[in-house]
Amino acid sequence: MRLYLTALNPTDAVLDGFLPAAASLGLSATVLTDRPAEWPTDVPVTRCAVRDATAVVAAAASTRPVALLSNSDHLQEATAIAARRLGLPGKDPEAARLCKDKAAARRAIAAAGLDLVRTVTIDPHAAPEVPSGMFPAVVKPREGVASEDAYLVTEPAELVVRVAEIRSRRPEVALVVEEYLDGELRTFETLGDGTELADLGGWHTGLGPPPTFTEESLAWSPPDAQARAQLRERLDALGVGFGACHTEYVISAGRIRLIEVNYRLIGDRMDLILADLLGVPLFEYVIRLHLGEPLAALGLPDTVDRYARVEYVCADRSGRLVAAPGRLDTVHGDVRLGCHPLREVGRTAEHTGTNRDYLAVLHGIGPDERTVRRSLAALRGDLQWTIVE
Structure with a gap:
């Protein structure tokens, strides 16, 4: 049984998430991409004009795939159209289009009488x-x-x-x-089977200084019942309800105001951290939904009794990264800690004030906020990154 994933450049979500998950489910996985030379040699890839739904159908049809999906913002609509033509479970192409087109999404929310931006x-x-x-x-x-x-x-x-x-x-x-929508930036993570929608929780995002909007930290902070109800109304207006979705929003005067809706898993390794926090094989669950399984068949937790915090180490200047910690997974008391490099030593890069400045992602998962913050601070204090201009 073959699963196809459409993608552009290699990402941790595909390499560390979806490909191992497919193997765990006994599926043969092939990546369809227009950039095959960028992918590791041990990943099965097929060259394909993945922004073109007709090309995706042609690449996948001969093997009679059991599932077709994408975790790329850029490819949701084309992949959804191709899945529909192949008779496979998938997202509504119009919903995928609305989420990608920020102006169209604003119009749809306004037409539903929910918010006018x-x-x-x-x-x-x-x-x-x-x-x-x-x-x-x-x-x-x-x-x-x-x-x-x-x-x-x-x-x-x-x-x-x-x-x-x-x-x-x-x-x-x-x-x-x-x-500009003022307020603290938060996220809402969901999974759906096209009929039912499950709330996975959400994060409180710490941003760097303006004029850019670099995410510097995320702290586990699921929305309350009132916020969840308003968020679901807005996702309903966009037609969101299948597979994974990552929504960003602020709360102003008690009202949810969407920043944007990304019709895929949360990124920058947050998806892998979320799976660890929830204690579930999240990537397998996404694949199983695309195989046509109902949401009720997945073992999603009713509550999460742990806390998590994520911090991005950002370059503060242009130059060459000459020294940096390697990958690290350790335990400090009751807290599981991790450091994952996001820029290789020896690479020279311009300082942009955006997430292109990320050097590494640190995270801690433990029993409560105070304990996790203390352990994460101790980890960060022992690590050093050196950039030479």
Whole structure:
């Protein structure tokens, strides 16, 4: 039985998550990618124009696959269309499109009467024209991912500068300018089978200084019942309900305001940490949903009686990383600790103020917040990263 995963560049989610999970389920897995040379030689890959649903169908159809899925923001719609054409369980292509297109997602939420966020789309090569009353605002790619090329701007002149900066790297990208939604950034993680939706919990995200939105830490903080109800309403308006979904939001005056919805697992190794925290084979569960199993067949916990905290070590300057800790898994009292490198020693990189500056991810899982924070601080104090400009 063969499983196909569509992907672009190699990610920890695929290499350390989905491929081992497929093997545990007795499935043969093949990665469909348009970048086969970037993948490790021991990973079965097939070259495919993965942004094209017709090409994905052609690559997979001859082997009669049992499942087709993706964990890439960029490939959800094409993969959903291909799965539907192959008669396989999958996401609703329209929901995948709405989640990817930030302007369309805003319109769908507003049409459902749930929230109105002032948003202006700037087409490629067009001058940014935004009402002065919208500032402060956030400019970002209309179909971007995470915090890449997302900036806080406080007035029109600053917006012009940021638009030019983004276009110097990505001239053909459409942008959106949205009113800035003030509040503490939080996440909501879900799994669904197309009929039922399970709440896995969520995180409280600590951000670095503006104008960028770099995630520097995440602390386990599941939403309360009122917040969950509002979040589900918004996901329903987008048609989200199958497989994994990662939602970012703030709470303002008791009201949920979505930042964005990423129709896949949470990233930057948080998916692997979440699986450890929940004590479940999360990647196997996602695959099983794509095999057509109902949510009720999965052994999801009713409650989580542990606490977790994650911290990203970020470069504070441009230069070459000349010394860094290796991978580490250890125990400090009742806390399981880990350090996973995200940049290899010897690599030279520019300082960007975004998640491209990540050097490593540290995490701790233990009985309570105080214990985990203390153990994680002790671990971080013993580790050192050296960058030479």
